[in-house]
Amino acid sequence: MGTLGSRYVTIAGTLRPPEEVPVNLERLCKNLGVAVRVGDLPADTWGLTFLDTLVLINQALGDADARFALAHELGHLLCRRGAMPHVTADAEEWACDWFGAELLVPTRWLAQRLASDERRLSRQLGVPHQVLIIQKMSLGIGPAIRHLGKGGTACRSCGIRPHMTGCPCRRVRRLAQSAPPPDHSRVVASTLGGADDFLSVV
Ligand SMILES: [Zn+2]
Numbered sequence: 001m002g003t004l005g006s007r008y009v010t011i012a013g014t015l016r017p018p019e020e021v022p023v024n025l026e027r028l029c030k031n032l033g034v035a036v037r038v039g040d041l042p043a044d045t046w047g048l049t050f051l052d053t054l055v056l057i058n059q060a061l062g063d064a065d066a067r068f069a070l071a072h073e074l075g076h077l078l079c080r081r082g083a084m085p086h087v088t089a090d091a092e093e094w095a096c097d098w099f100g101a102e103l104l105v106p107t108r109w110l111a112q113r114l115a116s117d118e119r120r121l122s123r124q125l126g127v128p129h130q131v132l133i134i135q136k137m138s139l140g141i142g143p144a145i146r147h148l149g150k151g152g153t154a155c156r157s158c159g160i161r162p163h164m165t166g167c168p169c170r171r172v173r174r175l176a177q178s179a180p181p182p183d184h185s186r187v188v189a190s191t192l193g194g195a196d197d198f199l200s201v202v
């Protein structure tokens with residue numbers, strides 16, 4: 001692994017049993033002394049962390065999205081507790097995505113199941129499909145950039161958000177917003193100089 005995601009294997013590994021699937025977030029939060037509540041939040045806000053003891057999750061989220069939102073917020077909480085000192089404030093959202101993905105989809109567990117159907121694995125783990133995909137990217141499997149249909153774009157460097165630096169996925173994300181889906185994969189493939197490093201997923 002050579003991506004940002006590999007940094008979180010050790011941190012996440014201290015919080016849950018290595019082969020626990022799906023991860024028991026309720027017990028994990030209890031062990032961390034974290035209270036979790038669901039509430040009415042704006043549509044673009046999946047969750048919020050208060051101090052370092054309370055997480056609020058958007059009540060409109062489905063089960064898989066809510067689990068990822070909670071895992072992501074636990075990343076913020078650990079940052080506030082000083083458990084991820086390498087994370088700078090401007091990179092915290094990316095760090096929490098990688099952390100949350102590693103918490104719910106342990107890369108060592110996934111590495112033994114790469115031939116399995118992605119959507120079946122996502123259901124087994126109780127995670128959104130795109131979270132499984134960014135963990136595969138973390139292992140260096142598959143193309144560096146994948147268009148996820150309505151689920152957005154995943155990038156081996158940036159995960160599911162646009163990166164702060166000049167990553168090529170920025171162009172892919174812009175095209176995904178402006179181009180109609182049937183033409184999109186062809187446009188993007190030529191933009192990046194070839195289809196080998198890009199895969200469209202519906
Ligand atoms: Zn966040």
Ligand SMILES: [Zn+2]
Pocket residue numbers: 155156157158159163167168169170
């Ligand atoms: Zn990127």
